[in-house]
Amino acid sequence: MLDLAIIGGGPAGLTAGLYATRGGLQNVIMYEKGLPGGQITQSSEVENYPGVCEIVTGMELMECWPKQAMRFGLRHEMQEVVRVGKCQDTFLITLANGEVQKAKSVIVATGSTPKRAGFEGEDEFFGKGVSTCATCDGFFYKNKEVAVLGGGDTALEEALFLSNIAKKVYLIHRRDKFRAAPSTVKRVKDNPKIELILNATIKKAYGDAMGLQGVIVEQDGKEIDLKVPGIFVFVGMHVNNEVLKQEDGSFLCEVNEWGEVVVDLRMRTSVPGLFAAGDVRSDASKQVVCAAGDGATAAISAISYIEDLGEDFRLC
Numbered sequence: 001m002l003d004l005a006i007i008g009g010g011p012a013g014l015t016a017g018l019y020a021t022r023g024g025l026q027n028v029i030m031y032e033k034g035l036p037g038g039q040i041t042q043s044s045e046v047e048n049y050p051g052v053c054e055i056v057t058g059m060e061l062m063e064c065w066p067k068q069a070m071r072f073g074l075r076h077e078m079q080e081v082v083r084v085g086k087c088q089d090t091f092l093i094t095l096a097n098g099e100v101q102k103a104k105s106v107i108v109a110t111g112s113t114p115k116r117a118g119f120e121g122e123d124e125f126f127g128k129g130v131s132t133c134a135t136c137d138g139f140f141y142k143n144k145e146v147a148v149l150g151g152g153d154t155a156l157e158e159a160l161f162l163s164n165i166a167k168k169v170y171l172i173h174r175r176d177k178f179r180a181a182p183s184t185v186k187r188v189k190d191n192p193k194i195e196l197i198l199n200a201t202i203k204k205a206y207g208d209a210m211g212l213q214g215v216i217v218e219q220d221g222k223e224i225d226l227k228v229p230g231i232f233v234f235v236g237m238h239v240n241n242e243v244l245k246q247e248d249g250s251f252l253c254e255v256n257e258w259g260e261v262v263v264d265l266r267m268r269t270s271v272p273g274l275f276a277a278g279d280v281r282s283d284a285s286k287q288v289v290c291a292a293g294d295g296a297t298a299a300i301s302a303i304s305y306i307e308d309l310g311e312d313f314r315l316c
């Protein structure tokens, strides 16, 4: 029986693992379906992590987090968790390989994933010109023209990154104002390689078997044919709450109308012993520093939950 199972190895899960093991929990596994680090490893520019004064890539930022977290005994299993259930006081963690692991407490830190925008051809050309990761795919467009869709911090930062590689970047946004930090907006507006296409949406993506050839943009009732081989979509995030879905379709704990796991200030969910941290929880600021803080809080709460478990713990 595990003291604590952590699901997800991004900033929230890694920090939870560090605090839980350094705080004395002996038997802690962090399940991460890929390499630890989380979605920030896809970012090409991070300039807002406190204490890191240079602009770094997400990969650079996360490089030593797993090493630090494992120093105090955290174990990492590269496994996908399919479901978290509860039987009596025992949590049952079902893994994709069919195994079921028992745990006294659980921290869900499964994060979020980029949403698709929903235009025609987006799914057809995903991975063949349509991308949600400039760091991963930007280099394919060296000295070519590309488009970026979105108006938040991520869209603007990735447009800036792409402007260092591509010949030209079209930034398409459905409003005339951006929801990004003023310093980032200024850098975008001052960049001669970025052309803004505002009050505009993408109607469809087109191409052939070789990949994307362009997108049709709608602006003020007119259509613009942008002949770009690459379009990068940054239009918000989907909350990864699937592990909490039970066989009857209900959620193990309370989630809000956006599917975010409802927590209190100690990261406690509506189910005793179950905690949530990072992008997956309600009212998350969806930032690395906040996810890390949540992970620490959730681990401290898990430690006191386990300390308070009495003799009458009901094993399943």
Ligand SMILES: Cc1cc2nc3c(=O)[nH]c(=O)nc-3n(C[C@H](O)[C@H](O)[C@H](O)COP(=O)(O)OP(=O)(O)OC[C@H]3O[C@@H](n4cnc5c(N)ncnc54)[C@H](O)[C@@H]3O)c2cc1C
Binding pocket: 007, 008, 009, 010, 011, 012, 013, 031, 032, 033, 034, 035, 036, 037, 038, 039, 040, 041, 042, 043, 044, 045, 046, 047, 048, 049, 079, 080, 081, 082, 109, 110, 111, 112, 113, 114, 154, 240, 243, 277, 278, 279, 280, 285, 286, 287, 288, 289, 291
């Ligand atoms: C392109 C981009 C740029 C960004 N730029 C910034 C920035 O400049 N500054 C900033 O502060 N934030 C930035 N963010 C946001 C930041 O990355 C997130 O807020 C942060 O990573 C959230 O951490 P997390 O641990 O909650 O979740 P995540 O980082 O999403 O990690 C969750 C982890 O859980 C794993 N997982 C999910 N489901 C399962 C499962 N069922 N079983 C096992 N493992 C699972 C995933 O593989 C993933 O590794 C950016 C995000 C993106 C995509």
